[in-house]
Amino acid sequence: MPLVTGKEILGKADREGYAVGAFNINNMEILQGITRAVKEKASPVIFAVSEGAIKYAGLKYIIAMVRTAVEDAGITAALHLDHGQNLEMIKSCIESGFTSVMIDASHLPFEDNLKETRKVVEIAHARGVSVEAELGRLKGVEDIISVSERDAILVDPDEAKRFVVETGIDSLAPAIGTSHGAFKFKGEAKLDFDRLKKVKEGCRIPLVLHGASSVPEWVLEKAVKYGGQVKGARGVPEEAIKKAIALGINKVNVDTDLRLALVGAIREVLTETPQEIDPRKILGPARDLIYKVVMEKVELLGSGGKA
Ligand code: TD3
Ligand code: ZN
Secondary structure (H helix, E strand, C coil): CCCCCCHHHHHHHHHHCEEEEEEEEEHHHHHHHHHHHHHCCCEEEEEEEHHHHHHHCCHHHHHHHHEEEEHHHHCEEEEEEEECCCHHHHCCCCCCCCCCHHHCCCCHHHHHHHHHHHHHHHHHCCCCCCCEEECCCCHHHHHCCCCHHHHHHHHCCHHHHHHHHHHCCEEEEEEECCCCCCCECCCCCCCCCHHHHHHHHHHHCEEEEEECCCCCCCHHHEEECCCCHHHCCCCCCCCHHHHHHHHHEEEEEHHHHHHHHHHHHHHHHHHHHCCCCCEEEEEEEEHHHHHHHHHHHHHHHHCCCCC
């Protein structure tokens, strides 16, 4: 099966009211762990690749690996550039087979973000590639003190409406209080659901939740037990993810949970069997744990059987 566009996968998710996981891949084991899970669940999937991952693994390796996985397993998948910031990199991805790209110009003033995004939409749509863009900046709501600061950082629903119309993007990532990484909240997790609701009502396109890892307890426990210095890590509670999906989120970005699972599993093998030098015995269990995390995610997002 060839790769499908982000628009195709997310359009169906939007119409039917569920979300699809966008999982970051950096190597073969991560890709295979995800692929096995989504195949078993008959779930669509978005393979997310960061500019860093491309620098690490090489664009050709990534594309060849993903195409092989998709063909071999017969899954419904999109290949997506995550947080594209470099226009040359974005163009390379579009020209070499990605079916979706994100232009992240969210650090720029609104009008400049709009201009940059429109430029990418023009190039991408000419090649049948979908585009995601971001509005607002990722930062925990609790770090924000005043109402004006909150408004300055989180997405503005009126701006979002205008942005979608004037850029022609296929999906939008609105900042509503999540952040990247393993330490999202010091206290209770707070997402601005009212804002999310307003954005969806105004935009009526698939919405994306960045910084959506949940840091599941069983994943964190293993990482900490074997010496990982990630104590106190906290993600977006699963209940909050469900609520966000009910309010219009259709793509849920997960990287941190996979990272924690991978290093936890590797640490366990290295600690329990320090004489082990077979990379397959060290990375194999990590691949299995990635599989387990993705199986849980598909349950949470409601994408099983939607491929
Ligand atoms: O775009 N991404 C993945 C890259 C972030 C670096 O971890 C996300 O939005 C996922 O965020 P996270 O950290 O919650 O998995
Ligand atoms: Zn992100």
